[in-house]
Amino acid sequence: MSKSTTMNVEVRFGDCDPAGIVFYPRYHRWMDAASLHFFMSCGVPPWHVLERVNGVIGTPVLEHNTRFVKTATYGETIRIRTEVEEWRRKVFIQKHTVTRGEDLLCESRETRAFCVRDANDHSRIRAIPIPEDILERCR
Amino acid sequence: MSKSTTMNVEVRFGDCDPAGIVFYPRYHRWMDAASLHFFMSCGVPPWHVLERVNGVIGTPVLEHNTRFVKTATYGETIRIRTEVEEWRRKVFIQKHTVTRGEDLLCESRETRAFCVRDANDHSRIRAIPIPEDILERCR
Amino acid sequence: MSKSTTMNVEVRFGDCDPAGIVFYPRYHRWMDAASLHFFMSCGVPPWHVLERVNGVIGTPVLEHNTRFVKTATYGETIRIRTEVEEWRRKVFIQKHTVTRGEDLLCESRETRAFCVRDANDHSRIRAIPIPEDILERCR
Amino acid sequence: MSKSTTMNVEVRFGDCDPAGIVFYPRYHRWMDAASLHFFMSCGVPPWHVLERVNGVIGTPVLEHNTRFVKTATYGETIRIRTEVEEWRRKVFIQKHTVTRGEDLLCESRETRAFCVRDANDHSRIRAIPIPEDILERCR
Numbered sequence: 001m002s003k004s005t006t007m008n009v010e011v012r013f014g015d016c017d018p019a020g021i022v023f024y025p026r027y028h029r030w031m032d033a034a035s036l037h038f039f040m041s042c043g044v045p046p047w048h049v050l051e052r053v054n055g056v057i058g059t060p061v062l063e064h065n066t067r068f069v070k071t072a073t074y075g076e077t078i079r080i081r082t083e084v085e086e087w088r089r090k091v092f093i094q095k096h097t098v099t100r101g102e103d104l105l106c107e108s109r110e111t112r113a114f115c116v117r118d119a120n121d122h123s124r125i126r127a128i129p130i131p132e133d134i135l136e137r138c139r
Numbered sequence: 140m141s142k143s144t145t146m147n148v149e150v151r152f153g154d155c156d157p158a159g160i161v162f163y164p165r166y167h168r169w170m171d172a173a174s175l176h177f178f179m180s181c182g183v184p185p186w187h188v189l190e191r192v193n194g195v196i197g198t199p200v201l202e203h204n205t206r207f208v209k210t211a212t213y214g215e216t217i218r219i220r221t222e223v224e225e226w227r228r229k230v231f232i233q234k235h236t237v238t239r240g241e242d243l244l245c246e247s248r249e250t251r252a253f254c255v256r257d258a259n260d261h262s263r264i265r266a267i268p269i270p271e272d273i274l275e276r277c278r
Numbered sequence: 279m280s281k282s283t284t285m286n287v288e289v290r291f292g293d294c295d296p297a298g299i300v301f302y303p304r305y306h307r308w309m310d311a312a313s314l315h316f317f318m319s320c321g322v323p324p325w326h327v328l329e330r331v332n333g334v335i336g337t338p339v340l341e342h343n344t345r346f347v348k349t350a351t352y353g354e355t356i357r358i359r360t361e362v363e364e365w366r367r368k369v370f371i372q373k374h375t376v377t378r379g380e381d382l383l384c385e386s387r388e389t390r391a392f393c394v395r396d397a398n399d400h401s402r403i404r405a406i407p408i409p410e411d412i413l414e415r416c417r
Numbered sequence: 418m419s420k421s422t423t424m425n426v427e428v429r430f431g432d433c434d435p436a437g438i439v440f441y442p443r444y445h446r447w448m449d450a451a452s453l454h455f456f457m458s459c460g461v462p463p464w465h466v467l468e469r470v471n472g473v474i475g476t477p478v479l480e481h482n483t484r485f486v487k488t489a490t491y492g493e494t495i496r497i498r499t500e501v502e503e504w505r506r507k508v509f510i511q512k513h514t515v516t517r518g519e520d521l522l523c524e525s526r527e528t529r530a531f532c533v534r535d536a537n538d539h540s541r542i543r544a545i546p547i548p549e550d551i552l553e554r555c556r
Contacts, residue, residue, distance in 0.1 A: 012311040017430060018437045019196045020326055025167035033290040046353035048298055057158045067202045075324035151450040152295060159296045159465055172429040185492035187437055214463035297474045306442035335436045341484045
């Protein structure tokens, strides 16, 4: 059975837009935090530590599909459940399910890849095969 | 032929993450701005004005699918081209194409709806059929 | 003796800039959340509830002075201690002290006022004398 | 006479909070962008280029004092005027004046320093004397 992690988020005043509801890019910030939280819960160090070990600077999103079902506002606590649905050679599909109590608020599937800096051009990044030791910890 | 608008964005230091590239939720902020820019370019007033006319508080995203192709960093100017691919009764599909010169950076399709506050519960919002006058201006 | 509250913040990847450290406007987001957290801990409802009772839409910052002492990065937990140093008739001085373990990271003094919407022009806000019942709960 | 630069900002829906006005940490994002804009207008390269030349990773804020006078909302264009009021050996005082037409919205004085990474501990940064060539370009 695959691992999953959960992360709670307190919704704040500044997360909400003039309609009084969470501005949707905030969900992506939180799901990005939930993505790293998943890896750190599996024993993977934060990227700034990992970079010195194997050059990995993070797991940028290549594609994502997100569905918003209900709205939330500040003063509420929401929960993000995160798991990896599929591990391929160079990418993985990470799924986030955002709930408030019984309510489903948002659901997202992200395609991400472990990336390193290009040796010849420091400003470019490229995907590498998922490192074996990370796969072992997280699968 | 359908209308399209373009909006330029100067990428700033604070838009970038520790990997030195634009943090992807920023693209969603910019595409949300490009979405409103599209409507305002067609002669639709900003939501805080429109709300007093017909109750519309905005066009929340119900679903979106986004693909990231190349990275960008600060000091660069990117361009967002926005159009509506499909108008349905209660929702519309808005497409954003983000480029830097010839490079495609990111592409997104958003399903959005015009929403008003619920008469009985001010904290809830609900979709309405796309207002005729807005349809006429934007199609 | 005056009341004080504390709020923990997990620093996330997306809170950090290309230098790898927390981008300073994030501290202001967190201190704004700590400000509301202070009031809610004293039994004041969130603004969207309070607005229906007495019209108060929040406590905008009129002025602030902030000093940054040490940097922080993602994967770290920081703590914000918040108290009100002075209550005047229409404004109050709220002080936030941000620490990581023993380290002082940042210190800010904010002058804030309770504000309501202008009766004649909904888009304008104006300060009111600090409501007596709020003063009693928080002092 | 000292140099000054101006930068325009289109206020967007997502920059505003549930009160419908610009959430104040956004001003700090914009003033940070205006700070780099000042240097780039004087011919200083963006930090990711400069870092390879002399190690400078940016000009973190050590302290700032900010006063908010009037509010703004989305659909409006604001202007930020930036100048350096004082150059000291290791720090400089940068002043930002934010206006909308004739209205003063916000005013800030920031104490900043040019910083490099610590040679022994890459995760730490430290201030250096303001580089002579930068001083010549900007004064």
